[in-house]
Amino acid sequence: MSTGLMPAGVLSPGGNLNAYVQTVSRFPVLSPEEEQHLADDLYYNGNLEAARQLVMSHLRFVVHIARSYNGYGLPLGDLIQEGNVGLMKAVKRFNPERGVRLVSFAVHWIKAEIHEFILRNWRIVKVATTKAQRKLFFNLRGAKKRLAWLNNDEAEAVAEDLGVDVKHVREMEGRLASYDAGFDAGEEDDDDSHYVAPVHYLEDKRYDPATQLEDSNWEENSVNNLEVALEKLDDRSRTILQRRWLAEDKSTLHELAAEYGVSAERIRQLEKNAMKKVKTAILAA
Template sequence: MTTSALSFPMPSALGSIDQYISAANQFPLLSEAQELDLARRLKRDNDLEAARALVLSHLRLVVSIARNYLGYGLAHADLIQEGNVGLMKAVKRFDPDRGVRLVSFAMHWIKAEIHEYILKNWRLVKIATTKAQRKLFFNLRSMRSQNGEAAHNLTGDEAAEIAKKLGVKTEEVFEMEARFAGGDVALDGSSDEDDEYRSAPSAWLADSAPEPSEELATAQIERLNEDGLRNALASLDERSRAIVARRWLVDEDGSAATLHELAAEYGVSAERIRQIEAKAMQKMRGLLTAA
């Protein structure tokens, strides 16, 4: 069957998550040739029908991945919705000429969106902010669930064993364990319960907002730093400035160019790009320090 003959009807209004999953599983899988043809049409002609076919044929993948995160107490439908956002991002960025199937490429984007959603909604306050903390959060929770350890506090030996398996420090395991155990606390408490109200954080937290004079000083320092960076960039030759900007000043989707991407663009080796970048950064640091 050619891609032009593929039929991807949209289901009518669905009343439940089970109906949605059933509908998603009815969309036909693509052969490698069909997938390549659709992806090339999307990349070459911005063919939205091709993008639609690629997305719909992989909805069952999102359902399968989202099912693995049901233990976080979040709605299955919400997890699937976030995973679908990741799938659409993957379809948009998919390069059919890299020799990788879309299913393999899309898994990273689907999981990334679901992870971000879980970390934002599992608690009012984010439990993990850095990339390392996010990895530890999901690995530790999965490992504790598999070992049946969720019902008791970790011992020193258990934490050390988990730290060894995950390649982190034991202290980091205990810190994340404490975040698991901690609950959300209302800022104001309840005005109906006097004791609770007096012990609420709003009753004893000090105002840490800076004074107007401090805000003005901070703003002035930031302007000086921006001017210094702008002047340091202007001191570089055009190629060095472009490489630094592409490597360190990320674009709208939050991604920076790799050494190999720049090497292909400028027709030199990745090592040569690294050398140019290192020399430019050294020159900029010297100018910023002198300023």
């Protein structure tokens, strides 16, 4: 069986999604014999063409699975791409001697990649980090029959179904109901909602007299400490630091080397040693 080589753009769900779905739906489904032959060729001979055909013939299956996760508000194209990664991992690890079809083996890998993508991108703050929380996250969304909050009986039924405590169901339900709020006001916000943005609740301390005095004292103290530290250096080291770091028209290593009649490397060593002495003196002040 040959699926033929297709342009890369056509086989990218991130581009024209409709064209992608139509394209992968045209790839013929493998018969058990064809799949066994390709799987054997890949497993025993490492034939990459066999791997490509196994992947291409199952892309429609990834689309089917990805569509079942549409309710999470993430782009379908992204879900399909992640599912394709899982499919390729499954094909790589598929053992034809197990006696199962590739689709039965691959479904777990496809869903695992999609789950991981959803958990990474569904909220800025992670809603599920442990294995138990991840299971509860996906099962609770399916268990809720309506948009309203679960009553006590429903929460207990879900907890019993999933084998967890009711408090964990309530906690995850709260996480599912939360949403990400922008720190800054959006451009589309009206005048009333514009000032509700968290950025407007921050205290602006730039013009606080106490803060300005503190900054001024800190700057003055830093300058004084630097002057004292420089005075402890020998003339050559002090001049090198001033010319290299404090002058408006800074000198290069080679310029100072020519002036003092030494190598540029020697100037660099003197600069490094002088800088270390200055830092030590400032920290000790």
